[in-house]
Amino acid sequence: MKGLKRVMALSLAAVMAVSGISGCGGKGDAPAGAQSSGGQAGAKEIDTVVVWSDNISQKPIRDEQVAAFNEGIGKELGIKVEHTVYGSDYMDTIKLAASNGDAPDLFRSDSKWLTDFVRAGYVVPLEELDCEASRNLIEMFDPYCLKQRHVINGKHYTLPYSITTYKFLINEDLWAKAGLTEADYPKTWAQVRECAAKITKAGNGDAFGFGLGLGSLWTLSTYLTMPAGKWTGHYGYDYEKQQFDYSAYAPMLEQVYGMVEDKSVLPGYETMDADSLRAQFSAGVIGMMPAASFDCALYNVQFPAECDWSVIDVPTVTGDNEFKDFVQPADLLCIGVNAKDHYENVMKVMEYFYSDECAAEFYEEAVLIPVRKEAIELAKKEPAGKGFAEFAEGIENTFLMEMSPDTVIKVKGLTYREVIANYLTVGGDIKELLGEVDSRYNEALKDISPDELALYLSTNDVIKK
Numbered sequence: 001m002k003g004l005k006r007v008m009a010l011s012l013a014a015v016m017a018v019s020g021i022s023g024c025g026g027k028g029d030a031p032a033g034a035q036s037s038g039g040q041a042g043a044k045e046i047d048t049v050v051v052w053s054d055n056i057s058q059k060p061i062r063d064e065q066v067a068a069f070n071e072g073i074g075k076e077l078g079i080k081v082e083h084t085v086y087g088s089d090y091m092d093t094i095k096l097a098a099s100n101g102d103a104p105d106l107f108r109s110d111s112k113w114l115t116d117f118v119r120a121g122y123v124v125p126l127e128e129l130d131c132e133a134s135r136n137l138i139e140m141f142d143p144y145c146l147k148q149r150h151v152i153n154g155k156h157y158t159l160p161y162s163i164t165t166y167k168f169l170i171n172e173d174l175w176a177k178a179g180l181t182e183a184d185y186p187k188t189w190a191q192v193r194e195c196a197a198k199i200t201k202a203g204n205g206d207a208f209g210f211g212l213g214l215g216s217l218w219t220l221s222t223y224l225t226m227p228a229g230k231w232t233g234h235y236g237y238d239y240e241k242q243q244f245d246y247s248a249y250a251p252m253l254e255q256v257y258g259m260v261e262d263k264s265v266l267p268g269y270e271t272m273d274a275d276s277l278r279a280q281f282s283a284g285v286i287g288m289m290p291a292a293s294f295d296c297a298l299y300n301v302q303f304p305a306e307c308d309w310s311v312i313d314v315p316t317v318t319g320d321n322e323f324k325d326f327v328q329p330a331d332l333l334c335i336g337v338n339a340k341d342h343y344e345n346v347m348k349v350m351e352y353f354y355s356d357e358c359a360a361e362f363y364e365e366a367v368l369i370p371v372r373k374e375a376i377e378l379a380k381k382e383p384a385g386k387g388f389a390e391f392a393e394g395i396e397n398t399f400l401m402e403m404s405p406d407t408v409i410k411v412k413g414l415t416y417r418e419v420i421a422n423y424l425t426v427g428g429d430i431k432e433l434l435g436e437v438d439s440r441y442n443e444a445l446k447d448i449s450p451d452e453l454a455l456y457l458s459t460n461d462v463i464k465k
Contacts, residue, residue, distance in 0.1 A: 045078060046078055046079070046080050047078055047079050047080070047342055047345045048079075048080050048081075048082050049079060049080070049081050049082070049105050049106070049342075049345055049346050049349045050082045050084075050104035050105050050106070051066075051081060051082065051083045051084070051104060051105065051106045051107065051333070051349065051353070052084050052085075052086065052090070052093075052094060052104045052106075052107040052108065053083075053084075053085055053086070053090075053107065053108035053332075053333075054085065054086045054087065054088075054090035054091075054108055055085065055108060055332075056085060056087065057294065057297050057298075057367055057368075058085075058362060058367060058368070059085045061361055061362055061365060061367065062083065062085075063083070065352075065353075065358050065361070066081045066083045069081055069349075069352055073352075077345070077348065078345075079345045079348060079349065081349055084104075090108070091110070091113070094107055094108075095113065098117060098120070098122040098336070099120075099122075101337075101338075102338075103122060103336035103337070103338060104336055104338070105335070105336055105338055105339040105342075105346045105349075106333045106334070106335060106336065106339065106346060106349065106350055106353075107333065107334060107336060108331070108332060108333060108334075109123075109157070109158040109331045109332075109333065109334035110331075111149050111331070111403065111407075112407065114149070114152070114157060114158060114334065115148065115152060115407075115408070117334070118152050118153070118157055121337065122336065122337060123157055123334045123335055123336060123337070124157075124335050124336075124337055124339065124340060125152075125155035125156055125157050125335075126138055126155070126156045126157075126159075126335070127155045127156065128155075128340075129335065129339070129340070129343040129346070129347055131343070131344060131347055133347035133348060133350070133351040134347050136351065137159060137347075137350065137351060137354060138156055138159075140354070140372065141156075141159040141160060141354070141371070141372070142156070144159075144160045144329065144371045144372070144400065145159065145160065146160075146329065146400060146401075146402050146403055147402070147403065147455055147456075148403040148455050148456065149329070149331070149402075149403045150329075150331065157334055157335075158331045158332070158333065158334040159331065159332065159333075159354060160329035160330065160331055160332075160371045160400075161329075161330055161331060161332035161354065161359065161368075161370070161371060162329075162330045162332075162359070162362070162368040162369055162370055162371055163293075163327045163328065163329055163330065163369050163370075163371050163395065163398070163400070164222075164292050164293050164294060164327060164328040164329075164330055164369075165292070165293045165325065165327050165369065165391050165392070165395065165398065166222075166223075166226060166227035166290065166291070166292055166293075166314055166325070166326075166327075167290075167291055167292075167293075167311045167312065167313065167314060167390060167391055168186075168288065168289075168290055168291065168311070168312050168313065168314050168315060169281065169288065169289055169290070169291045169295075169309055169310070169311060169312075169387075170185065170287070170288055170309060170310045170311075170312055171199075171281070171284060171286060171287050171288065171307045171308075171309055172307070172308040172309060172310055173284060173307045173308055174199050174202070174203065174207050174284070174286075174287040174307070175195075175199070175287065177199075177202045177203075177207075178195070178198040178199045178201070178202040178203075178287070179198070179202070180195060180198065180199075185312050186288075186315045187313075187315055187316070187319040188315050188316060188317065188318065188319045189251070189252050189255035189256070189315050189316070189317060190255055191315065192210070192255065192259075192288060192315050193255050193258050193259050193262065193264070195209060195287070195288065196208075196209025196210040196259050196262070196264035196265075196287060196288060197209060197259075197262050197264050199264070199287035199288070200262070200263065200264040200287075203285075203287075206285065207284070207285045207286070207287065208263075208264060208265060208266040208267070208285065208286060208287065209259065209264040209265075209286075209287040209288060210256075210259045210264050210265050210266070210286070210287065210288055210289060211265070211266050211269075211277055211280060211281055211286035211288070211289030212256070212259075212260075212265050212266070212269040212272075212277070212289070212424065213269055213272040213273060213274055213276065213277035214269060214270050214271070214272070214421045214424060214425065215270075215271045215272045215273035215274075215276070216273045216274040217417045217418070217421060218274070218417075219274050219277070220417045220420050220421060221235070221236075221417060222290075222292055223289070223290035223291070223292070224249070224252065224253075224256070224290065224420075225246075225249055225420075226326055226328065226401065227290060227314040227325075227326070228248070228249055228252055228314075228316075229323065229325070229326030229399070229401070230314065230316060230321040230323050230324070230325045230326065231316040231317055231318065231320075231321040231322075231323065232245075232248040232249070232323075233322075233323045234248070235326055235401060235404070236404060236406065236416065237404035237405065237406065237456070239402065239456065239457060242445075242453060242456070242457070243438075243442050243445070244406070244437075244438050244441035244442050244445065245438060246416045246434045246437050246438055246441070247431065247434040247435055247437075247438055249420075249434065250430045250431045250434055251317045252317055253420060253423065253424070253430050253434075254430055256424060257423060257424055257427060257430070260424060260427075261427075266280055266285065266286055269424075270425050275303075277289070278295065278298055278299070278303050279303050281299075281303075281305070281307075281309075282299055282303035282304065282305045282306060282307070283306055283307075284305075284306045284307035290314065291311070293368070293369055293388070293391035293392070294368070296366055296385045296386070296387050296388045296391060297366060297367055297385060299386070299387065300366065300385040300386055300387075305386075309386075309387070310387075310390075311387045311390035311391060312390075323399070324397050324398055324399040325394070325397065325398045325399065326398070326399055326401050327395070327398040327399065327400060327401065328401050329371060329400055329401070330368070332353060332354065333350055333353060333354070335350070356370070356372060356374050356375035356378050357375075357378060359372065359375035359378075360375050360376070360378040360379045360380075363375065363376055363379050363383060363392075364379045364380065364381050364382075364383060364384065365383070365384055365385070366383040366384050366385025366388035369391070369392050369395065373395075373396075376392075402456070403456060404456065405445065405448060405452075405453065405456045406441065408448065408452070409441065409444040409445055409447065409448060410444055410447065411440055411441055411444045412440060412444070413440055414437075416434075416437050416441070419433055419434070419436075419437050420434075
């Protein structure tokens with residue numbers, strides 16, 4: 001597998017070497033750093049382009065691609081990529097580096113803080129580094145760019161690279177032990193509760209029907225509220241009404257808390273983080289749980305599943321849905337201000353990282369689903385990981401999640417995720433609780449100017465099937 005990837009990446013490097021990637025200074029210009037004397041080219045100075053990310057799951061393949069670049073086209077052009085992958089300390093590291101003026105040339109962007117970086121002048125848009133490579137990238141990815149996420153103040157500060165899709169996992173071993181068959185796969189959340197009770201009863205204290213982890217609050221949105229967009233038409237913010245509507249999740253959350261009351265949820269869920277939850281599913285003690293496409297690599301590599309498992313569609317409240325599945329775009333790189341000193345070479349590196357050929361390798365190895373169908377079509381084989389094909393199928397019938405103003409308003413009191421977590425721990429009237437959340441969020445929305453609020457109007461008119 002490694003040999004194949006290396007050959008593929010080197011082949012790409014060779015092709016790009018002939019074409020000069022997409023030259024930023026014109027096809028006749030010498031690469032930055034090249035020297036000549038008496039009409040003959042001298043030794044090239046090596047220009048280092050620094051790239052940071054926290055994409056740990058992408059590291060093995062990306063390391064090979066970087067090595068291929070450095071040994072091929074990079075050597076020809078006098079460019080060396082220095083690629084560093086951080087862990088959980090990435091956010092603090094990049095914020096500190098940016099504030100000190102020490103941010104790398106390229107670094108993985110995050111919608112949680114990118115707008116703040118733009119306001120602080122820590123990043124520059126592709127348009128400011130005007131060259132063939134930047135223009136090519138904008139043309140390739142603009143159809144998938146979202147306002148206030150990729151395009152801020154009318155300029156492209158980052159580009160989407162892949163998408164995250166949402167599904168539901170079934171532990172086939174526990175399913176069969178409970179006397180359930182494929183015909184019993186749940187289509188509604190009420191059916192999930194019924195099946196969870198049967199699995200828990202058959203488990204006799206050793207296995208439970210449903211997996212939930214509140215120690216990592218992001219799991220509530222990733223595994224519950226975002227996938228619910230297929231039947232709510234939004235994921236907390238109604239674009240058409242320009243109002244928050246977390247109350248739409250109440251029927252689903254009532255069924256989830258019903259499983260807590262039935263004692264069908266794996267004990268310890270109140271403090272269980274995401275990795276602990278996944279490890280328990282892999283160990284074979286959870287009958288069902290939601291999942292995202294990035295979980296495939298975890299269940300195949302990081303936490304190899306000890307059970308037979310299947311991937312099915314996310315249940316809805318009624319069993320039907322009139323909306324397309326919501327999918328989350330995953331962004332790759334933004335450009336630090338230090339890149340301006342040698343932007344021609346930086347843009348060559350960014351173009352390489354974003355190339356369809358590189359993205360195709362990640363798809364082949366079931367690491368990610370490229371946002372561009374052209375990259376998927378370049379894949380030389382079907383994705384290798386169990387379950388990945390199910391996560392990747394039907395992406396033509398999906399809807400990219402547009403940005404919500406929940407990150408720019410100042411809400412008094414608990415966040416919607418904190419309220420949901422408290423409810424799933426101690427119960428209560430979820431309709432009343434979420435109604436109060438909607439009131440607080442919509443009250444905070446009044447402080448946003450009409451012009452700023454207009455930035456969050458949906459530009460997509462094909463959300464319905």
